[in-house]
Amino acid sequence: MDIKSNLAEVENKIVNACKKAGRDRNEVRLIAVSKTKPVEILQKAYDENIRYFGENKVQELSDKIPKLPSDIKWHFIGHLQRNKVKYIIGKVDLIHSVDSYRLAKQIDDDSKKNNLISNILIQVNVSNESTKFGTSNEEVFDLIKAVSELENIRVKGLMTIAPATDNPEECRVYFKKLKELSTEIEKLNLKNVEMKELSMGMTGDYEIAIEEGATLVRVGTGIFGERVYS
Numbered sequence: 001m002d003i004k005s006n007l008a009e010v011e012n013k014i015v016n017a018c019k020k021a022g023r024d025r026n027e028v029r030l031i032a033v034s035k036t037k038p039v040e041i042l043q044k045a046y047d048e049n050i051r052y053f054g055e056n057k058v059q060e061l062s063d064k065i066p067k068l069p070s071d072i073k074w075h076f077i078g079h080l081q082r083n084k085v086k087y088i089i090g091k092v093d094l095i096h097s098v099d100s101y102r103l104a105k106q107i108d109d110d111s112k113k114n115n116l117i118s119n120i121l122i123q124v125n126v127s128n129e130s131t132k133f134g135t136s137n138e139e140v141f142d143l144i145k146a147v148s149e150l151e152n153i154r155v156k157g158l159m160t161i162a163p164a165t166d167n168p169e170e171c172r173v174y175f176k177k178l179k180e181l182s183t184e185i186e187k188l189n190l191k192n193v194e195m196k197e198l199s200m201g202m203t204g205d206y207e208i209a210i211e212e213g214a215t216l217v218r219v220g221t222g223i224f225g226e227r228v229y230s
């Protein structure tokens with residue numbers, strides 16, 4: 001598998017989706033989702049100028065960080081347990097997957113202990129699938145209001161995972177909904193809350209997500225190939 005040509009293809013698709021939507025390429029950041037892949041493979045992507053990597057397991061992330069260049073911005077995109085927050089505080093650029101006040105409070109507490117501010121996104125289960133994490137389209141407002149009172153957290157936007165489908169057009173409605181929620185939340189003018197980022201779009205649907213306003217696309221398979229779980 002050729003990381004270099006995969007990356008070129010992804011870049012090309014990002015550029016075309018931006019053009020189609022009348023957006024500037026610089027408005028969209030590519031997060032290379034490297035879960036299950038060995039550090040040698042991540043290094044290849046790094047050598048092609050990738051600086052944002054997404055991981056979904058605390059242990060795997062902790063193992064990889066010391067083995068790769070220190071200017072990598074690590075994004076935590078998986079379900080996060082409260083007792084593991086302490087292992088990633090100060091090591092990640094952005095946590096995409098905050099979906100409860102209890103988790104946010106833990107991040108706030110551990111950030112205070114380390115004398116730093118943590119950037120987070122609120123994960124919304126826009127499609128309301130029972131198998132997915134995330135707060136609901138209704139509860140997101142109260143959750144963000146509560147989180148905005150936490151001093152060592154900055155909410156930078158929203159994240160969602162669209163349903164798995166063979167037809168990415170079906171995801172458009174969910175991306176539109178996330179954008180709509182973000183516009184409504186912005187109007188509340190909450191302290192420590194900025195609706196700057198929309199983390200949406202994966203290998204199957206990132207072009208549609210970009211058309212609908214994504215600022216962070218999380219692409220794994222399209223860069224690194226299929227994942228093999230042993």
Ligand SMILES: *Cc1c(COP(=O)(O)O)cnc(C)c1O
Pocket residue numbers: 033035056077078161202203204218219220221222
């Ligand atoms: C694995 C994962 C991705 C990447 O999925 P691909 O389909 O391989 O691009 C994106 N977002 C999250 C939250 C993931 O867990």
